[in-house]
Amino acid sequence: MVAILSRSVGGYMRGMVVTSICGGFLAFIGFMFIGHPYAALMAIFTGIMHLVPVVGPWVSAAIATVLGFMFSPMLALWTLVVTMVAQNVTDNVISPKVMQSSVQVHPIMSLTALVIGSALMGPIGMIIAIPLCAALKGIFVYYFENETGRQLVAYDGAVFKGTPYRDTEGNPVAAYDALGDDTFIYESELIGNETAPEAQAMPKPELDNPWIKLSGLQPDATGFFKNPFAKDDDTSSDDDTKTGIDGSMDDSDSK
Structure with missing residues (x-):
């Protein structure tokens, strides 16, 4: 249980760092294109503020727009457009893909979790929505496979898409399927290496082009x-x- 929570939170933090870097890079390209005098500084600030859900992107957009307005109203308008486009591309295109690989959560599940978290707890709910969704998914996979003996994770799965693991006898290994990673147990100190089950990832099927x-x-x-x-x-x-x-x-x- 602790390993699943740690894997979910750690994956979410790594995903946030990656999306923040991507958002700052997109903002830098846009600021350079419109000739913003503080393109590099505002791009770095945009990437850092992206780590703060909901409020952070709006703060960075407001400051960049105000600085642009000090030179010309048209530059301020284009600055606002660039920040809005960069934020939307980062949040709606890049972030779901990154979160799918970092926390093993389908993009539809991520968006659904964000909507529910925002409706229930506001900004705090949006912060904890994705790691909580990943943890609940991992816990469900773990208990389902332990109780039924059936493998829920599959390469072509819609909701439970991931790498399936099986032991030497061909039985599914719920711990690895729930974590979505066979190296996490060995690299962490949450679980003793002597208790880690032996498993092997199933070969990935070749998809026809x-x-x-x-x-x-x-x-x-x-x-x-x-x-x-x-x-x-x-x-x-x-x-x-x-x-x-x-x-x-x-x-x-x-x-």
Whole structure:
């Protein structure tokens, strides 16, 4: 239980740092494009304030806009546009993808948790929504697999998407499936290494590429793509044989 909570909170913090860096980088590109005199400083401030949910992005946008207004109203307007675009791209595009990999939570679950947390507890609820959702998901996976013996996590899972682990006898390992990581137990001191179960990640299935199928190009045994318009050697030899037989028949008929 403690390991699941620690993994969820730690993954959430790492995800927040990554999204903050991405948000600051996007803001820097936008500020440089519009010619903001404090582009680098405001980009760093935007990335730092992104760590503060709800209030932080608005504070950074307001300060950057005020500084832009000191030079021209048009620069202030474009500064506001840049900050809004950077924040929306970070929150709605980058953040769900990062959180999915860092806390093993589907983007739809992340957005749902944020909405529920904001409605129940306001800004505090938004802060704890994603790590709490990840912890509840891990606890559910752990108890479900322990009680039923069925593996809930799968590579192509919609809600419980992740890496499935099994022991030497082919049984699912609930601890690894709940954590979504087989190295966390060994690298942390929350659980003794001597009690860690032996498990191995299931091989990831090879997914067919639909674009390759549509193009008609399929790789051969050597890994190279085969030209669909080229005739096979067997086909050409069959055609030559057929032509020879027909020719001999024509000669016999003519005689």
